[in-house]
Each structure stands twice: as structure tokens, then as C-alpha cells.
Amino acid sequence: MPRPMAVTAREGEARTIRSLPLDLHTAFPVSEEKIYLSICDSTVLAQSVRAAVDRFLDQVMYWREERSTRDSVVEATRAKFAALIGGQEGDVAIVKNVSEGINAIATAFDWRPGDNVVLCASLEHPNNVIPWLHLKRRGVEVRIVPPSDGAINPQQIIANIDEHTRVVTCSSVTFAPGLRTDLAPIGRACRDRGVFFLVDAVQSVGILRLNVEVESIDGLVVSTAKGLLGLYGMGFLYCRRHWAQRLVPVYLSRPAVDLPPDRYSEMASFKLEIRPDARRFEVGSVDYASCYAADAALDLIFSIGPDAIEAHTLRLADRMRRGLAALGLEVTGLRAHDRPSHIVTVGRLGCGGHEVTDDPWLRAISQRLKDASVAHTIRRGMLRFAFHIFNTDQEVDSVLALVASVKRPA
Numbered sequence: 001m002p003r004p005m006a007v008t009a010r011e012g013e014a015r016t017i018r019s020l021p022l023d024l025h026t027a028f029p030v031s032e033e034k035i036y037l038s039i040c041d042s043t044v045l046a047q048s049v050r051a052a053v054d055r056f057l058d059q060v061m062y063w064r065e066e067r068s069t070r071d072s073v074v075e076a077t078r079a080k081f082a083a084l085i086g087g088q089e090g091d092v093a094i095v096k097n098v099s100e101g102i103n104a105i106a107t108a109f110d111w112r113p114g115d116n117v118v119l120c121a122s123l124e125h126p127n128n129v130i131p132w133l134h135l136k137r138r139g140v141e142v143r144i145v146p147p148s149d150g151a152i153n154p155q156q157i158i159a160n161i162d163e164h165t166r167v168v169t170c171s172s173v174t175f176a177p178g179l180r181t182d183l184a185p186i187g188r189a190c191r192d193r194g195v196f197f198l199v200d201a202v203q204s205v206g207i208l209r210l211n212v213e214v215e216s217i218d219g220l221v222v223s224t225a226k227g228l229l230g231l232y233g234m235g236f237l238y239c240r241r242h243w244a245q246r247l248v249p250v251y252l253s254r255p256a257v258d259l260p261p262d263r264y265s266e267m268a269s270f271k272l273e274i275r276p277d278a279r280r281f282e283v284g285s286v287d288y289a290s291c292y293a294a295d296a297a298l299d300l301i302f303s304i305g306p307d308a309i310e311a312h313t314l315r316l317a318d319r320m321r322r323g324l325a326a327l328g329l330e331v332t333g334l335r336a337h338d339r340p341s342h343i344v345t346v347g348r349l350g351c352g353g354h355e356v357t358d359d360p361w362l363r364a365i366s367q368r369l370k371d372a373s374v375a376h377t378i379r380r381g382m383l384r385f386a387f388h389i390f391n392t393d394q395e396v397d398s399v400l401a402l403v404a405s406v407k408r409p410a
């Protein structure tokens with residue numbers, strides 16, 4: 001298959017990545033081997049990210065840098081992530097993944113029987129449902145809101161909030177069918193009622209813009225293993241200071257406590273002062289290798305520009321959607337009321353299992369794409385493609401040509 005060699009933009013396109021300081025095709029070696037449309041499933045490394053991890057490994061192997069250098073990378077990474085989501089540096093804790101961040105919040109409330117949590121379970125990833133179901137043993141009601149037209153409906157979420165609601169949670173973009181959630185009205189409603197608004201943002205951060213202040217978000221969790229272009233084993237938990245002060249972490253260790261190193265020896269006689277911000281949720285040493293990766297990846301994201309990344313990925317996704325629809329496929333996100341994202345899904349939601357589809361045409365297309373080294377996924381019966389900064393118009397056109405070559409079964 002002919003391979004595009006650089007990201008290019010057509011004349012007149014607004015906010016493109018035309019003026020990038022680097023050749024993204026070279027920066028992401030995956031593009032040499034395949035068309036990678038699976039960032040919604042798994043991260044891929046840029047050369048610069050790999051180099052940062054190598055630097056850390058060399059440091060460990062030869063002990064070339066002081067511990068303080070590692071710690072300064074951790075703090076720089078925290079600050080960069082905070083800047084990306086419009087939060088304060090102290091409001092960000094480093095965690096292991098999305099699940100750990102969600103569980104940190106879910107277990108930090110002093111739940112009373114009859115309290116409730118509101119979510120649209122059928123559109124959430126299991127890792128943002130199971131921690132809440134686990135609270136049923138403490139008498140917490142999990143209020144399940146139905147989806148509307150494949151999307152999380154803010155009005156339905158808000159209508160389910162009552163005086164016993166303590167948490168509302170949703171994804172910023174659903175893993176399937178990949179629509180964007182209108183977060184701001186939910187955030188405002190939660191803020192007005194003193195309810196904690198927790199967003200699973202792993203399917204959008206690093207690709208689409210989001211601002212915790214503008215959208216009145218109290219808590220946000222991501223892993224670095226998707227759009228943030230880092231490694232597995234690390235994530236971020238944002239928690240607004242107002243709430244952090246009221247939530248009591250179940251796990252506690254040194255990073256969470258205000259304790260000067262010169263007083264460790266007197267520790268047993270101390271009244272523990274838990275940090276007043278999100279760092280109270282950070283447990284022990286961080287995964288430094290992943291942190292070096294995240295730091296370099298955030299540099300890359302900022303060097304390109306979050307607005308440019310959003311514009312580029314939304315444009316490619318739109319091109320793909322229209323092309324697939326023109327081939328007669330059922331594509332999500334083309335109706336006027338949809339809020340499409342960088343994720344493109346094809347077929348009917350639920351027409352198959354979590355990673356399989358019952359639709360023979362989609363199965364045949366998937367096989368053809370696999371044979372041509374087009375990385376994609378199947379979720380809940382739908383074919384799923386997702387875009388990031390290294391994808392190109394030419395890649396979209398190549399995929400559309402492959403799809404067009406698969407005849408619809410009679």
C-alpha cells in the first residue's frame with residue numbers, strides 16, 4: 001500500500017498542523033509499518049518518548065543522575081498535565097491507571113446507606129462501573145441512567161440527581177460508540193447541588209480539549225496509555241482542592257502527608273497532617289519510566305498545540321465518517337444533534353459482543369483491514385477507528401479504498 005510520508009494540509013484549512021516543527025510520520029515509527037487507527041485502544045510511542053524512557057533506564061543502569069532529577073521530572077509532568085486540563089498543579093495526583101483513580105475517589109467518601117451515584121452504565125467502560133457497584137455492599141444505590149441515541153444525555157443525568165446523590169460520573173468520550181459528552185451542563189448542575197462530578201477522560205485527553213474550570217469538573221481520571229501517548233502503568237487523578245480536603249484516602253503513605261524528612265525519626269509521635277490537595281491520593285513511589293514517557297509526550301502535545309491536535313483529528317474523523325457513509329455503511333456521529341469525536345464507529349451498537357461483531361459485512365471489512373495492516377478495533381459489535389496527530393488524509397483515503405473493495409454480503 002502506498003504510504004504517506006508526512007502530515008500535509010490542504011490549502012485554506014483552518015488551524016491545521018501545517019507549521020509543525022517536526023515530521024510526524026518519522027516521529028511515530030508505527031506509521032512506517034501500519035495505518036494506526038487504534039489509539040482508543042492502546043498508546044503508541046513517538047521517538048522522543050522512547051528516548052526519554054531510554055534516558056531513565058540509562059540513569060538507573062549507570063546511576064547518572066541524582067534522585068532529585070527524577071523528582072523534578074515528576075513535578076514537571078504533573079504541572080504539564082495540570083496545564084493541559086486547565087487545573088492547578090497541586091490538584092493532580094499520579095496514579096497507576098483510570099481504575100486506581102476512580103477507586104481512590106469512590107473509597108474516600110464516608111458513604112451512608114441510601115446515598116446514590118448516578119451514571120449511564122451501558123456507555124461506561126467496566127472500570128467506571130464496577131467500583132460503584134462495589135459500593136452496594138455499603139447500602140449505596142447505583143442509579144443507572146439509560147443512553148439516548150448512543151450518547152450520555154445530560155438532562156437525564158441531571159433529572160436523576162436528588163438530595164442523596166453524592167457522585168455523578170461519566171466519560172468525556174465513550175469508548176463506544178465514541179460520542180462526546182456535553183459535560184458543562186452536568187458539571188454546573190453538580191456544582192449547584194454540592195455533588196462530586198467525576199469524569200473518565202481517558203478517551204479524550206491528549207486529543208480533544210477539555211477544561212476542568214470551564215466544565216465544572218471536580219475529579220478527572222486518565223491513564224497515559226491512550227491519547228496521552230505515554231506508557232501503561234501511569235495515570236493522573238485531578239481532584240479539586242475543595243473536595244480533596246473533604247475526602248479521606250483509604251491508602252496513605254509518605255507523598256500524602258506533610259512530613260519534613262528531618263522529622264521522620266519522630267514520626268510515631270506525630271499527628272498525621274494529610275496534604276490538603278490531590279496529592280493525598282498519591283501512594284508511594286511513582287512509576288518513573290512511565291513518568292519520563294508522559295513528560296516527553298506532553299512536551300510533544302504542547303509543541304504541536306492542543307487546539308491543532310483537536311482540529312486535525314476531528315477533521316480526519318469527519319472525512320472518514322462521510323466516506324464510510326457514502327459506501328452505504330451505518331456510521332455514528334453524522335446526525336445534527338450528535339457530538340462527534342475523533343473516534344469513528346460503524347455498525348449498530350450492541351450488534352455483537354465486547355470485541356466481536358455479528359455483522360458479516362463488518363467482519364469481512366475488519367479482516368480486509370487487518371490483512372492490509374490497518375490497526376483498528378471492534379467494540380460492542382461496531383468497527384472502531386480513532387485518530388491522533390500522526391494520522392493523515394492519505395491514510396483515511398487508503399482505508400476508504402480498502403473498505404470499498406469489500407462487497408456487502410448478499
Ligand SMILES: Cc1ncc(COP(=O)(O)O)c(C=O)c1O
Nearest residue numbers: 097098099125127171175202223
Ligand atoms: C473509557 C475508558 N475508561 C477506562 C479504560 C481503562 O481503564 P484502566 O486505565 O484502568 O485500564 C478504558 C480503556 O480501555 C476506557 O476506554
